[in-house]
Amino acid sequence: MRLSLTSKSLRRLPRRTRERELILDRLPSLPGHFSADDVLDALRRHGVSRATVYRTLDLLVDQGLLQRVHLDEGGARYELIHDRAPHAHLYCLGCGRLTDYPLPFLLQLPGRVMRQKGFAAEHLLFRICGYCRHCRSARRGRRRNISNAIPKRTRKS
Numbered sequence: 001m002r003l004s005l006t007s008k009s010l011r012r013l014p015r016r017t018r019e020r021e022l023i024l025d026r027l028p029s030l031p032g033h034f035s036a037d038d039v040l041d042a043l044r045r046h047g048v049s050r051a052t053v054y055r056t057l058d059l060l061v062d063q064g065l066l067q068r069v070h071l072d073e074g075g076a077r078y079e080l081i082h083d084r085a086p087h088a089h090l091y092c093l094g095c096g097r098l099t100d101y102p103l104p105f106l107l108q109l110p111g112r113v114m115r116q117k118g119f120a121a122e123h124l125l126f127r128i129c130g131y132c133r134h135c136r137s138a139r140r141g142r143r144r145n146i147s148n149a150i151p152k153r154t155r156k157s
């Protein structure tokens, strides 16, 4: 999905330095869930520093333009959330892949939580952890190999 970076929310951004402009311009062409390293790689020839990338990503999260998704194995990925409906993430415990899954009912949750608990939700993270199709078939194959490696007489029938 191509996002317009001339939108009002992005123009709100304080202190638009040249490096920040470069980062902002590059974000829509990155994969849906990108890491700080992806941003660094994309801007390598412009000499944008790691510190600047992290600072800018933090700022964009604070501004509500990016969502930070913490990964179980450490690190984080980011995604542009402006103009996007809340969605769940299918998180593969095997390969670490994040896949979006639309959940329209997530839109109604903040209002319901506010009414029931008086809690104002700032953003929503909903993650379903498991194994993707690719990792599931790889695991099935591995299990078969293990059971083939067990000598026949010790194998339970």
Ligand SMILES: [Zn+2]
Binding pocket: 092, 093, 094, 095, 096, 097, 131, 132, 133, 134, 135, 136
């Ligand atoms: Zn996987």
Ligand SMILES: [Zn+2]
Binding pocket: 033, 079, 087, 088, 089, 099, 100
């Ligand atoms: Zn996502």
